[in-house]
Amino acid sequence: AQSVAQPEDQVNVAExxxxxxxxxxxxxxxxxxxxxxxxxxxxxxxxxxxxxxxNLVKGSYxxxxxxxxxxxxxxxxxxxxxxxxxxxxxxxxxxGSARQLTFGSGTQLTVLP
Amino acid sequence: DSxxxxxxxxxxxxxxxxxxxxxxxxxGDLSVYWYQQxxxxxxxxxxxxxxxxxxxxxxxxxxxxxxxxxxxxxxLNLxxxxxxxxxxxxxxxxxSLTRGDRTDTQYFGPGTRLxxx
Numbered sequence: 105a106q107s108v109a110q111p112e113d114q115v116n117v118a119e120x121x122x123x124x125x126x127x128x129x130x131x132x133x134x135x136x137x138x139x140x141x142x143x144x145x146x147x148x149x150x151x152x153x154x155x156x157x158x159n160l161v162k163g164s165y166x167x168x169x170x171x172x173x174x175x176x177x178x179x180x181x182x183x184x185x186x187x188x189x190x191x192x193x194x195x196x197x198x199x200g201s202a203r204q205l206t207f208g209s210g211t212q213l214t215v216l217p
Numbered sequence: 218d219s220x221x222x223x224x225x226x227x228x229x230x231x232x233x234x235x236x237x238x239x240x241x242x243x244x245g246d247l248s249v250y251w252y253q254q255x256x257x258x259x260x261x262x263x264x265x266x267x268x269x270x271x272x273x274x275x276x277x278x279x280x281x282x283x284x285x286x287x288x289x290x291x292x293l294n295l296x297x298x299x300x301x302x303x304x305x306x307x308x309x310x311x312x313s314l315t316r317g318d319r320t321d322t323q324y325f326g327p328g329t330r331l332x333x334x
Contacts, residue, residue, distance in 0.1 A: 136320050147219065147307060148325040155320045194260065198320070203273055204250060204262035205323060 106131040108197050110208035117185045118216050125180040125211045127195030135197050137178040138205065139169055142192040151193075154178060165189070185215045220244065221326035223308050229332045235296040238329045242289055242310030248272070249291040250311070250323055251283055255304040266291055298333045305330050 107130045117123045129135055136155055140148040152163025159171045169180045178195060192212050196205040220243035230236055242249050251263040253276075262275035266285035277283075280298075285291045295302060305328045311321035 138322070140325070147221075147327040148309075149219070150322050150324060153320075153322060203248070203265055203321075204275055205252075206262070207260040209259050 106135075106197050106206045108195050108206055108208040110193075110195055110211045112211050113209070114212045114214070116214045116216060119187055120184050123182050123185040123189070123213065123215070125193050125195075125213060127178045127180065127208060129176050129178060129195075129197045131197055135176075135178075137169075137171065138196040138198070139163065139167070139178075139180050140194045140196065140207075142194065142210075144191075148194065151180070187215045187217050189213060190215045219324040219326065221308060221310050221324055223306075223326035223329050225329060226327065227330050227332075229334065230298060231334055232298055232300060234298050234333075235294065236298065236331065238293040238295070238306055238308075238331075240291045240293070240308030240310075240326060242291070242308075243324055246310035246312050246324075247289065248311045248321070249285055249289070250309040251277075251291070251293050252307040252309065252325075253304045254307060254328070258304075260307075263293070295331070300333050303331055303333045 109128045138153045139151040142148050151167050152161050154161045154171045162168045167182050192210050194210050195208040222241045224239045247268045250265045254260045263277040264283050265273040269285050280296050283293045307328045309323040309325045311323045
């Protein structure tokens with residue numbers, strides 16, 4: 105069975121500082137990894153995905169994520185955080201014969217002005 | 218705006234009742250997925266349809282059922298509702314050219330918030 109862990113429920117960062125939201129995964133077979141963001145009372149918005157190839161994936165709104173196979177991690181990063189980045193972030197994996205996404209528990213990111 | 222629409226936005230009902238949630242996928246998308254988001258269970262996959270056929274099942278209760286119609290819109294039916302069914306229900310769609318490709322990006326609708334009193 106596939107699983108995703110987001111070890112931090114809450115991440116606080118000052119505006120302008122770099123941010124990292126952590127994600128580790130467990131799958132059998134090749135992992136296909138996704139990051140989504142959820143703003144209050146809104147649906148999930150797709151940020152980026154890793155399928156194959158370059159371990160550094162660039163996505164929407166200046167976000168990027170680094171795939172590390174040896175550490176089974178897929179951390180989300182942004183060089184300079186904005187207050188408007190404050191939201192709930194979800195890491196997800198799609199692997200094996202399943203087409204559905206298995207989500208982590210989410211990390212609440214707060215960017216402080 | 219993802220292009221996925223869901224109605225209604227909010228639904229308040231009583232225990233024991235039955236409700237229907239509706240989803241229209243993005244134009245051209247063949248797969249529809251239903252997810253439930255609750256505080257205690259997080260985001261959980263319920264069921265997937267591809268071009269009118271059930272493709273995969275997750276943690277969906279027997280009291281819940283879904284279908285996808287020829288125009289590709291989908292409905293999720295929840296019956297004999299219990300307090301614990303209160304949650305945000307999301308629909309997502311993906312293009313799925315090959316009966317559901319797990320590398321496809323799923324685009325989510327805004328959700329239907331169900332409150333069971």
